[in-house]
């Protein structure tokens with residue numbers, strides 16, 4: 001079921017961490033890459049679900065990470081947060097640079113770092129760190145490639161480690177429609193994942209139309225994992241049959257295949273193999 005406009009957006013953690021960053025780091029202009037309403041949506045979902053174990057895939061500077069840590073600290077309930085990024089550096093700074101800045105300047109409670117409530121994993125694909133992170137994850141923010149196969153590869157990796165009822169937030173679920181000067185109109189890996197995944201609850205908060213953006217559909221969405229999500233996971237593998245935007249390296253494909261082989265039935269691995277073979281053979285990708 002699609003649930004529209006029911007998430008109570010919360011802007012307090014965003015405003016709080018932004019004020020701290022602006023005061024302590026005046027020379028920097030951008031702290032949070034997500035739009036204000038998108039950040040409010042995430043924090044609203046955190047309020048709604050009170051997560052204990054959060055997984056973030058796609059960190060960049062770590063502005064969103066710092067915002068969520070601020071909220072979790074303010075909630076004063078036990079939690080652990082794990083942030084994974086394939087890169088070690090991006091745009092001339094370390095991945096998670098803002099989290100490190102927050103730590104070095106005491107912008108967040110010291111126990112966030114001392115007790116290792118937050119862990120950052122960089123330079124690795126999700127299948128390479130998910131065992132270390134472990135199961136019982138109850139909240140996910142997935143914000144990585146946006147192009148196929150991209151996020152479609154990672155959701156089946158996290159799924160066996162997600163608790164029943166876990167909330168999965170997908171950013172850039174309408175990036176392909178935004179006439180973004182950087183992203184192309186086929187930046188639709190998350191659109192596809194949100195459509196293909198089966199879940200009894202899918203959340204969207206519509207936004208008011210404006211002169212510049214004449215539609216209400218948001219660029220962020222979430223769904224709640226239930227038993228049907230696992231039973232219908234082949235839908236996500238079938239979505240890999242669309243022509244991919246890019247061909248992952250042989251190393252990457254091997255890492256993901258090994259993971260699927262360990263966690264999914266042979267028929268699912270067959271679907272993955274066929275999608276790989278078709279895309280490797282697709283002339284549109286052989287440039």
Ligand SMILES: C[S@@+](CC[C@H](N)C(=O)[O-])C[C@H]1O[C@@H](n2cnc3c(N)ncnc32)[C@H](O)[C@@H]1O
Nearest residue numbers: 033058059060063064084085086087143144145
């Ligand atoms: C759009 S940025 C994330 C922005 C971040 N969520 C925020 O709100 O500031 C995408 C990030 O995903 C990372 N990334 C790309 N492919 C990835 C993959 N397969 N696994 C993990 N991270 C990936 C990039 O290095 C980049 O830091």
